[in-house]
Amino acid sequence: MSLPHVLLGVLEARPMSGYELTQLFGASTRWVWSAPQSQIYPALKKMEDNGLITGEEQTRGTRMTRTVYAITDEGLRELKEWIGTPLPIPPSRDALEVQALYFDLVPAESAKRVLKEFISEQETALEHAEAHEARLLAKDTELLRERMTKRPVEQHDRMARLKAHVFAGHAAVARTRIAWAQEGLRLLDE
Amino acid sequence: MSLPHVLLGVLEARPMSGYELTQLFGASTRWVWSAPQSQIYPALKKMEDNGLITGEEQTRGTRMTRTVYAITDEGLRELKEWIGTPLPIPPSRDALEVQALYFDLVPAESAKRVLKEFISEQETALEHAEAHEARLLAKDTELLRERMTKRPVEQHDRMARLKAHVFAGHAAVARTRIAWAQEGLRLLDE
DNA sequence: CGCACCATGTAAAAGGTTACATGATTGA
DNA sequence: TCAATCATGTAACCTTTTACATGGTGCG
Structure with missing residues (x-):
């Protein structure tokens, strides 16, 4: 919901x-x-x-x-x-993880193709997240400006930083996943 | 599917x-x-x-x-x-990220409660993932043993390492998310 | 005029959750 | 005998995806 x-x-x-x-x-x-x-x-x-x-x-x-x-x-x-309500953890359901769990069943080349595709997607996601984080920190997005008009000026910095932090997290996860996939590429060659 | x-x-x-x-x-x-x-x-x-x-x-x-x-x-x-088939990226749909995006609307205490709950869940997930990674590296899980019986011995190490790597990735993401949430707790106090 | 964009809906199907329902077996 | 576990299903409901369907507006 x-x-x-x-x-x-x-x-x-x-x-x-x-x-x-x-x-x-x-x-x-x-x-x-x-x-x-x-x-x-x-x-x-x-x-x-x-x-x-x-x-x-x-x-x-x-x-x-x-x-x-x-x-x-x-x-x-x-x-x-x-x-303000803690929500139940959604069940994990990551198809790539399942594929990776069974990479030993397929030729290394197939598995590497899957990981490389994943890496390039995550790199795009990372760029988007970093760009959006920067825009928010600069208070340079339309919606944030609209929101700020309704709130006292002394709150604006905090608003921008809290929102930017969400995209910083997005970026951090993307970086972690990229590193994971790259390590996977190395492991597949062994 | x-x-x-x-x-x-x-x-x-x-x-x-x-x-x-x-x-x-x-x-x-x-x-x-x-x-x-x-x-x-x-x-x-x-x-x-x-x-x-x-x-x-x-x-x-x-x-x-x-x-x-x-x-x-x-x-x-x-x-x-x-x-071996690269799958389309699932659309992102993370309720906590949405909550975090609007943390500036609620008292810092409510937001912090949500983040703390999240941290403790991620810590549990981290422990599970690390434990499972270790068990796989030790070739000490029932299913892995069953799988290995059908494959030549020289493949066993690679099988175990590839499977362990999936849980290493799980753990790495959990650590990243915990660090993100802790930084969030700091930001909320400003 | 034609094309890109504005604007709003419905329908069918797939995937997932929660709840209901039933009965057998094993071991304390 | 009682409880935990084994074992298999159905029904209702909600969420999400894909596809179908229709028509107006603004601009070149």
Whole structure:
């Protein structure tokens, strides 16, 4: 049950339409959470029913409408409560780890191809995470600026550092995984 | 579509019943993959239909039967092919990261409680991973021994090292995450 | 006019979780 | 006999993925 909370977290910055949210969560963007459009629109409807957000119809051109959703007081309360609640550890389910567990069954070359592909993906993820961390520390992202307008200036540094820290963690894990895969490449040659 | 392959990987060691597999994948065990019993029995049925495994009925006592499933040649072929195939990166969906992204919205104490809980879970995971790595390096696990009986002795060291490496990776990620969370605790106090 | 983008939905299927349900065997 | 463990299933529900479906707007 996290998607609603993720949506609330984004809407805390400012009201958005379903379309804007699908852009944010779209597969291409590589954000902390991803969700397809087909999940977002129904979720927004349900959240509105539950009073967590309110939708406002806006008109574009003549007969095109969009619904812009804003977080309600109740939504903000729910979000804050969720943020402070320790969640159960999700079960581990990492297909690459399973593959690696059985690398001895296949030719070293096949296994190495899998690891090399993994490394290049992780390197991309690492770059993204580092770039985003830097942008947050520089307070140079649109959403963070929106959030800061609602809070006293003396809190801005802390906000930026806490958010940047999430992406620093992302980057650190990516670096660890890259090192692991490189060690794997060495082991496969033995 | 990984569960069938995970099951094949286990059955490559030796034939097992659905019950034994549910023990292995049970929530308590904390293995590389987890799956509830209600998922395993139907999966085995389907895999048998697809010719990946064969079930043999065995009798225990008078009127209790169990079905012991063994991997087939076709199953082994399928397993090996899957192991050597680079898989698409699963979308990131980490609820703790989302919580951490919004820690500035809640009292530092709430956020710290969440991080501390996380640290203690990761410490447990770290211990498990390190212990399992050591057991594998010592060739001291039941399944590894079963697997080795089917392979020439000169391969045994490599098998053990490759498998141990998976848990070394687990441990390394856990250490990285613990360090990240501890830095988070520091940041929250600023 | 045509193309990229804006905007919102539904449907079917797959994968996963929780709960319900049943009965046999072994050992204290 | 009682409890723990062995053993196998089904049902309801939720989440996620993939695909289908439709139409408007703005710009060159």
